[in-house]
Amino acid sequence: MTLTVEARQHLGGFRLDASFTAEHGVTAVFGRSGSGKTSLMRVIAGLSRPDEGRVVLDGDVLLDTGQNIFVRPYRRRFGYVFQEARLFPHLSVRSNLAYGQWFSRHRSRRDEFDRVVEMLGIAPLLDRQPDALSGGEQQRVAIGRALLSAPRLLLMDEPLAALDEERKAEILPYLERLRDEAGIPIVYVSHSVAEVARLADQVVLMQEGQVAAVGDPGQVLAGRRASALDRREAGSVLSGRVESVDAVNGLATVRLRDLCLLVPDAGLAQGAAVRLHIPERDVIIATTEPVGLSALNILPGTIHAIETDGDGAVLVSLACGGNIIASRITSFSATRLELQVGQAAFAVIKSVALQR
Template sequence: MSLAVEARHRLGDFILDAAFTSDGGVTALFGRSGSGKTSLIRIIAGLTRPAEGVVRLGEDVLVDTARGIFVPPHRRRFGYVFQEARLFPHLTVRQNLNYGRWFSPKGTRPESPDRVVGLLGIGDLLDRQPANLSGGEKQRVAIGRALLASPRLLLMDEPLAALDEERKAEILPYLERLRDEAGIPIVYVSHSVAEVARLADRVVLMTGGRVEAVGPASDVLGGPRLASAADRREAGSVLS
C-alpha cells in the first residue's frame, strides 16, 4: 500500500518542507537530531496538523489542507511506537497487549495474539509486570500492543534510541522478523546508520527540515549526501 506525504509546517524558527512516497516495506526517515524526522512522522500520525500538505495511504486521503480534510489520529488506524515503551505500569504484559486489541476495528480480521506473541518472542513475559522487564522486552511488548490494534501502517519513532547496545542487539532480530513476516508497511525514524542499513528498504534522508535524497537504502546510505545527514560517529560505508 503506497504512502504519499507532502508537508509544510513552521515550529518556531524551524520550517519543515518535506515530501516523499513509499510503496510498502520499511521506509526510514534518517537524519541528525533536529532534522525534522519526528515532526514529519507526527504529521503522518495526525498528532500535528500541518499548515499545508497532503497525506494519502493508498486511495484514502487523510490530510489535504487545500480541501479542508483532516482525519483525526484515532480514525487513521495507524500503530505508533515511541522511544519509550509507555506501557501501563499497573497492567501485566498480557493486559497491555489486550489493550491494543480493543482498538482493532469491527469488521476487520483481527491480528492473532498467538502469532504476535510468537513473532516478538514474548510468550514467557505475559504474566509479568512492566517494572520487571528489560528495556528491550518493554519495547517488544509495545510493538505487540501496536500490532494487535490491526494497524494499516506502523510508525516507529526511534524505538531503540533509549536502549544500550546490548538491548539494541537483542531487539533488532525481532524487528527484522516484523519486517519480513508481518506484512505491514512501516515508517521508521532513526539517526543510526547501522539500524537503517539493517532494517530499511527505502531511505528518506533529511537535513534542516528538507528531504535531501530518497531511494533504496543501499543507494542513499552509500551516496555522497550521507555525510551531511549523519552524525560524525555514524560515518561508515554500506557494502552489499
C-alpha cells in the same frame, strides 16, 4: 501500498517542509537529531496538524489542508511505536497487548495474539506489570501492542534510541522478522546508519526539516552527505546473500555480486538476504597484497575515485567485484602511497568490524 506525505509547518524557529512517497516494505526516515524526523512522523500519525500538508495511504486521504480534511489519529489505524515504550502502567503486559486489539474493527483472533507474542518472544512476560520489565522488553511489548491493533501502517519513531547496544542487538532480529513476516508497511525513523542499513528497503534522508534525498539505502547512505551522517558511522552499504555458514568458526560467507566476504554469522541462515554496512574508517587500503594479516577480507579492486574530505582525510572508493567500497584514510597516507585513480589496490576489512 503507497504512502504519500507532504507537510509544511513552522515550529518556533524550525521549518518543516518535507514530502516523500513510501512504497512497500520498510521506509527509513533518516537524519540527525533535530532534522524534523519526529515532527514528520507525528504529522503522518495525525498527532499534529501541519500548516499545510497531505497524507494519503492507497488513495485514502487522511489529511488535506487544502480540502480541510483531517482524520483523527484513532480513526487512521496507524500503529505507532514511540521512542519510550509508553506502556500503560495500570495494566499487565497481557492487557497492554490486548488494548489495541480491543479497539480494532477487525478484531484479531486469539491465534494472532499468540503469533505476535511468539514472534517477539514475550510469552514469559505476559503476567507481569510494565515497570517490572527491562527497557528492551518494554519496547518489544510496545511493538506487539501496536501490531495487535491491526494497523494498516506501522510508524516506528526511533524505537531503539533509548536502549543500550546490548538491548538494541536483542531487538533488531525481531524487527527483521517483523519486516519479513508481518507484511505491514513500516516507516522507521532512525539516526543510526547501522540500523537503517540493516532494515530499510528505501531511505528518506532528512536535513534541517527538508528531504535531502530519497532512494535505495546503498545510494543514499554511501552518498557524500556526511553533513547529515555521523562521520564515524558513514560507510558503504552493500546488499548480498548468505552463501554458506561455518558454524564451527562462527563465520558466514556473504556473496556481494562477484565478491565474497566473511562476516560473523550471528544467527544468519543460508540463503538469507542481508545488507552489510561497511564503515569507511574500518577499511584499510593496500597497494600490494598483504600477507601475515589477521584480517580475513582482503579484496582486490581498482581505485574508482579519490576525494578530499576535509580535516586531512581522503575518501578512496574502490571498485571490487562490482561493488563500490569506500575507505577513509588520511591524506598523508594517500600521498605516501601515491594513490591514483585506476590503480590496482586491495581493500582490507576485519570481519569483526562487520559485526551486525
